[in-house]
Amino acid sequence: MNSPDKIQAQSEQSSSQAPPVLRVDNLSVLIVGDPAGRHIVRDISFDVRPGETLCVVGESGSGKSVTSLSVMGLLPRDTLRASSGRILVEGENVLEASQKRLRELRATRMAMIFQEPMTALNPVDTVGEQIDEVLRIHSKLGRKARREKVLAMLEAVHMPDPEKIYDAYPHQLSGGQRQRVVISMALILRPKVLIADEPTTALDVTTQKQILLLIRELQEQHNTAVVFITHDFGVVAEIADRIVVMNQGRVVEIGTRHDTLAQPREAYTRMLVSSVPSLIPRKRREQRDEAVLSVSDLRKTYSEKRFLGRGRSVSAARDVNLTLSRGEIVGIVGESGSGKSTVARCIVRLLEPTSGSVRVHGDEISKASGEALLKLRRHIQIVFQDPYRSLNPRMKIGDSLVEGMVNFGVPRTQALEKARELLGVVGLGDDALRRYPHQFSGGQRQRICIARALALDPDILVADEAVSALDVSVQAQVLALLDEIRARTGIAVLFITHDLRVAAQICDTIVVMQQGQVVEAGPADEVLTSPQQAYTRSLIDAAPGRDWDFQNFRPVDQGALGLPAE
């Protein structure tokens, strides 16, 4: 424990003097049956007091989720085992509790909410029954009293029309509503500790903001201790009282929010915090007006096929216009379902647009077919979101890299030479050529995907959420790499993202999309600092941690964002 006295003294929480409800003492978790006796989590200690929000942050593989599962007594028993330490919930050691006792403790003392609310709910049961089940098992209330309690809980999580929601099935609700249902289940018995494992990661920013507010509100009502697991420093800056930074199964540092974000003691924390992209748009570059891609009136409509006639039709994108100049990075931002990926896929012709035109160097790609289409594909390449599925697992990296060149008739030896060169560009060694994708980390794989896309010397690179699956530190490296490649080759980049921070860092121009339409478009600094449309403003408002300047370890100078001080 890092000088708890100091932390307490600086804590703004009034309840900080109360004894902790959750105390993790020197917890270690090891892999069962691992010959090397490796630990997933080693010697971690922290505590949480009533009413306090403790954020556990760390990159993937840091052991933060394993820690939360240990607290719930939910470790997969045949693979992971707590080898030492104690986890005290109100003085009772969870690690020594019997299965029966653990079942009693869950929901009454400690509860958990998960990242993906759809999989946390039973799809064949109404949400009312699922919340009711918690009461049925853990309380002696009658049917009527339980129903009233469930309805009151649904009311408390601000569900519209609780009666109707009670009888709804999970698939009939939106992602945010589902997460509200999961929160209702978790909190209906007023547990002392709530563990939230990335509860807003799968949600859009505006929904995320509502859920964060909701958790805060319920926490204040019931004085719940919240352990909030996240990888997102924006969220941390928004909600944390204290922060636990984890790396590779160890606690790096523990401190109050202000201390950790403003004066991180450890180099790792410094690196992590300063990797968070800033919302403050960077300076705009000089534009060269040499359009390489122009999209006009692009429309993609999905219509239901019926035996006779046409069924309903949904337009995923309509009236989309944009141009991309040499050396320019244009960002398309929007929430899920805004049509941004549809536009990207139409542009690279993975989808056929319903109407409109997509011109690459003046050549129409949306109507091309056969050899003509193949020739145009050379000029426009795409990098996908999921680096784990973007490379053929059965092909060596070398074979993946030369594939495009060989398709266009480059002799294999020459292509391999180029592949070697490209690996150098993306910061990987020659030996990668002979290895398989599973031997690389997510960030390295994304670099390989970028190298593969560059192999054909395209004029346009479409990056579809290309850094969204990466940890912040890796994300920063990949963004820097993209920018460096742009500067050197003059490639134009169409950057699709849901993350305004990333867009602010890399884009010259930003196009905001909502429900298939372009809402606002313009230079990045203008769109981000003085948005003209209410929707754009709500997106910026919802970006978590926007009042903290992570690079400079201080609160944001309000003037820089052009927003009124709060």
Added chain:
Amino acid sequence: MPVSANSEPAIGASEGLADLPGAGTPVSSSGPGVWARFRETLKSGPVLFAFVILVAIVLIAILAPVLGTVDPVAINPAERLRHVSAAHWFGTDAFGRDTYSRVIYGARVSLLVGAGATVMSIAVGLLIGVIAGYFRMADAVIMRVMDGIMAIPNILLAIALVSLTGASLVTVLVAITIPEIPRVVRLVRSVILTVRTEPYVEAAVTLGTRVPRLLFRHMVPNTIPPLIVQGTYIFAAAILIEATLSFLGAGLPPEIPSWGNMMSEGRMYFQLLPGLILFPGIFLALTLLSVNVLGDVLRDVLDPRMARRP
């Protein structure tokens, strides 16, 4: 409650957890360790037994001429319907043919039929399945034809085909193969449908990869593990159908020593000489049992997520 698998998918790179089940990336079925996992399963008694039996049957079939056998079709009226003896280990049948030799040579026929039907149905089914899965226009037509074939019982279809074209090894093989094709087509089609939207396939499309290479380099390899498993079931089914057809008299010509033929001929003398049915019957049962057991093992080895399910 889905715990580990869903707690962290948005940040795919859970390196530290990558070697745990359910965490990180799904274990690739073609990855290293398939052979190691197979050897691990051999430690279980029934699996080892099945493996030994199958190897023995294959060896018997290959080495039939040197296993103390005589000509399996040589008729010897003087030695009809003999009981088990030193001269005739399994006795003789109504034509005085040596039952032991016929059972041993029968293994050849059964394995040949099994292997032939498996290879043919997978080859044809793979091709049709790839076409149905990739070319959406062809899909509806192909799948309705396949549904039509599947609607007819296997044996009935095979009997019809044999009676139309006459009995020979080739017609029986074709008659056994055709009813198995739709199953292969469905399997291949479903795999192609799922992988065609994988990012690495789409990346290959944007790299200008032409359709044949796209199909056979990027998509078809994904069908191999499930096809191997399906192949073992086809193998067992083919042997059984051949035996059934032969038993019903609609299969191989009677002079070919197949287990089904032998049981069919032995039926009349069952009370006198039960060995005429029992010996080929035992061989047939053991072969089918071991192929099925090994098929299950292969499925578990190729898809470790299935095996761990309690």
